[in-house]
Amino acid sequence: MTQTVILGVIGSDAHVVGITILEQALEAAGFDVVNLGVQSSQEEFVETASANDAEAVLVSSLYGHAKQDCEGFHRRIAEADLDVTTYIGGNLAVGQDDFEETRAFFREMGFDRVFDSETDPEEAIDALMADLDMRTTESERESQAVSA
Ligand code: B12
Numbered sequence: 001m002t003q004t005v006i007l008g009v010i011g012s013d014a015h016v017v018g019i020t021i022l023e024q025a026l027e028a029a030g031f032d033v034v035n036l037g038v039q040s041s042q043e044e045f046v047e048t049a050s051a052n053d054a055e056a057v058l059v060s061s062l063y064g065h066a067k068q069d070c071e072g073f074h075r076r077i078a079e080a081d082l083d084v085t086t087y088i089g090g091n092l093a094v095g096q097d098d099f100e101e102t103r104a105f106f107r108e109m110g111f112d113r114v115f116d117s118e119t120d121p122e123e124a125i126d127a128l129m130a131d132l133d134m135r136t137t138e139s140e141r142e143s144q145a146v147s148a
Contacts, residue, residue: 004054008036011069015062025121046076056085064094074110085131089115
């Protein structure tokens with residue numbers, strides 16, 4: 001079964017190259033990708049994920065305002081009753097930061113994985129395949145338990 005991934009650049013950010021590369025790599029890996037493009041709002045991510053019954057939401061941010069742009073994002077996801085894996089990646093803080101602090105911040109916010117601007121798309125795809133397979137296995141186990 002094809003797995004659907006929602007991809008976009010959040011907030012007022014207009015850096016398009018990274019998500020274009022990610023979109024192509026994800027499609028080549030067999031994912032069904034809905035690319036929201038740049039300057040996408042939290043509502044657009046959530047509504048599109050819901051409308052497409054997506055398995056994952058991938059947020060990109062380059063211009064340094066990701067912390068502000070993602071505030072309340074996971075609350076909206078919970079309110080929409082979405083069961084999605086969430087990743088964020090790019091240049092997530094202003095200037096030269098300690099990336100481990102940045103990663104911890106976004107993990108605390110609710111993102112399942114946090115990627116820096118050196119990320120090779122294949123790294124994200126490997127992680128996604130592992131995470132989504134794990135989710136499938138868990139739900140398969142649950143339905144087997146129910147029918148047993
Ligand atoms: C090109 C560019 C622009 C172009 C964008 C053109 C366009 N439409 O795309 C223009 C000139 C418009 C621009 C504008 C600005 N820019 Co600019 N820009 C860049 C630049 C030079 C390259 C970005 C790029 O295309 N990289 C190539 C792609 C392939 O790499 P990438 O975007 O990093 O994406 C990869 C990874 O990050 C990762 N990734 C990204 N997202 C995600 C998401 C997930 C889930 C995952 C897994 C991985 C992932 O995978 C991608 C593929 O490998 C960078 C500097 C740099 N070297 O990165 C600055 C940079 C991003 N820009 C910066 C800034 C500050 C701005 C402006 C605010 C400047 C200003 N004062 O106006 C504006 C913002 C405008 C806006 N509204 O967004 C800063 C951000 C600083 C920060 N975060 O602290 C940077 C880092 C430059 C710098 N060193 O200061 N910019």
